[in-house]
Amino acid sequence: MSATIKDIAKLVGVSPSTVSRALNGSSLISGETRNRIQKAMKQLDYHPNSLAKSFATGSTGTIALIIDADNEKDFANNFFNRSMFAMERIAQANGYNLLITNDNEKRRVISSLVYEKKADGLIIPSSSVNLHLMAMLDKERFPYVVMGSPAILSDQLAWVDVDNEQGSGIAVRHLAEEGYRRPALVIENEETVFAKSRVQGFRKAVRELEGGGSAVICCTPDEAALGEELAAALEGGRCDAFLCANNELAFRTLQLLRARGLRVPEDIGLVTFDNYPFAEYMDPPVTAVDVDTYELGRMAAEYLFFRIKNREQRPERRLLRTELIPRASSGRRGEKADSACAERQAGGKR
Amino acid sequence: MSATIKDIAKLVGVSPSTVSRALNGSSLISGETRNRIQKAMKQLDYHPNSLAKSFATGSTGTIALIIDADNEKDFANNFFNRSMFAMERIAQANGYNLLITNDNEKRRVISSLVYEKKADGLIIPSSSVNLHLMAMLDKERFPYVVMGSPAILSDQLAWVDVDNEQGSGIAVRHLAEEGYRRPALVIENEETVFAKSRVQGFRKAVRELEGGGSAVICCTPDEAALGEELAAALEGGRCDAFLCANNELAFRTLQLLRARGLRVPEDIGLVTFDNYPFAEYMDPPVTAVDVDTYELGRMAAEYLFFRIKNREQRPERRLLRTELIPRASSGRRGEKADSACAERQAGGKR
């Protein structure tokens, strides 16, 4: 059997509580006893039993990341994956471990984490958010942070998210700077909270353009219909650029444009949300509105630990700004950029 | 405070141990007491405290997946990511949770998991394997499974891996069936265990080809040198196809071939290891030797639970066969396929 705190105590000739104090770096202990205790620990190859510690303190030393995936593809493509690294790192920095749990059984899994005290806090994907869950967490006063845009909006929610509105904005302004003044937004669904933010940001940015035209939205979840949507948008030069909501859409848009004999970036500009998984490898490489997912994960984890340590703070919303990665697909700068555009560059928002 | 086993006992008028028995589905308890106890549990909204249970039983109810990543990209691209879903699912099926831990501090983190009893078992990436670690695990009789090909080979290792040798084999035979009889293997490094398996499988398969020629290996970790390697391989028709060790290499190979005015698949055939992240989206889409990473994760987790439950079993090696996903980059069937090739198709290994 491995050594316990009592073995150390016996060896050194002190009481177990003194050993405990040494273990936890208590200040009310003499340097000398501490040294002797530490020596004894080495000698007996002592390692604290985290099970006993957790039991005694009531803290698990664990935070849980909830995943909401029906299949491995969901799971792997999930942008959480790329945030996990950050979460794990922040957890370690706080002396915690990170638990990953797939919640495919309508929050039965989450309940067990909460009620059976298997974690000290939860990071929850927006797709798992519902009123029942939130009510339960509130009732139990259980620390959590939601990541992404939940379907229900409430100011009682603790959440971190991408600033999708700002994302649309930088894309539109970038396109304008490159000489594309009539962008269309290509999106699969206008109903989700996050799509709404993108649409809203898009409209606002187009409106604010020098001589801003009307915002064109191509919205279709249907692959077949995309071609028609694009055709309509291109009709009579209504649009000269597309901002796609994800890489898949961008890829399909690119194919359709090529099929129509339109060149990117010469004839049409293209920008996509998300620099993942293959914006960089398309032909031409596609300019992306990128989210620093490490940063997003870090934000979520940091905020969770803040909530664990400050239980009474009221929930808030924390947004992460996006960044633009310029690539060939929108690279027309100088060619058509007029002076108004140049001015805008100088005075534009950053 | 939440209800405990004692509260239930008091309410029902039995002893705590009886309640515990009911909780764990013990057979030596009358159906009637069990019912009364279950009713009381509902009434008091009782949930077992897993901290206490873990402490009492000495089992954490947790397995840990070790990740070996220096940065978020390593972490996200890691094929473990796609296996995690399976591991988590198997863990849940066994009533366990999955812990994710990045081990960037030279196994300090792993030690703590083991010595402080923070998990009941470990899934370890081959890159984390070293003699010290293995010695430690053996000494502590701690259940683990290694995933991937470790640098040190030992028959004392419990591990699951992709059958890389077989992977090269199906690629070579597929190319032959499509009429490419002089394939070259493009790989970054011949020294790793897993590269060796691929090289070995490649040589063997080429040797076994009808009138099998000599196997050509293009090996260079250096991006600049790749062009020269390929040029040498193409010299005088030495090669008519390439099997690339990963998607990046395939992408670069494709670019270099195009730069030389060679068409894929008409002039040159192309197959890549790994169907990830963008083999499907290249132009043309690239045939891939695919690993079912879900299956690999499942194998690892199942094997770990087997080892947790059967501590005295000696370690073994479990290999997962790859599959070929045929795409345009190797689609020349019928065009140049000669009769020898057609025979081979009929009688070839599957």
Next chain:
DNA sequence: TTGTAAGCGTTATCAA
């Protein structure tokens, strides 16, 4: 600065 002792909630041993 240290020791004593109670307590955390469950399981497990033994006796009834």
Next chain:
DNA sequence: TTGATAACGCTTACAA
């Protein structure tokens, strides 16, 4: 089939 009780290893008042 049930109950009493010890045990798991650590933390934490409280007392000294």
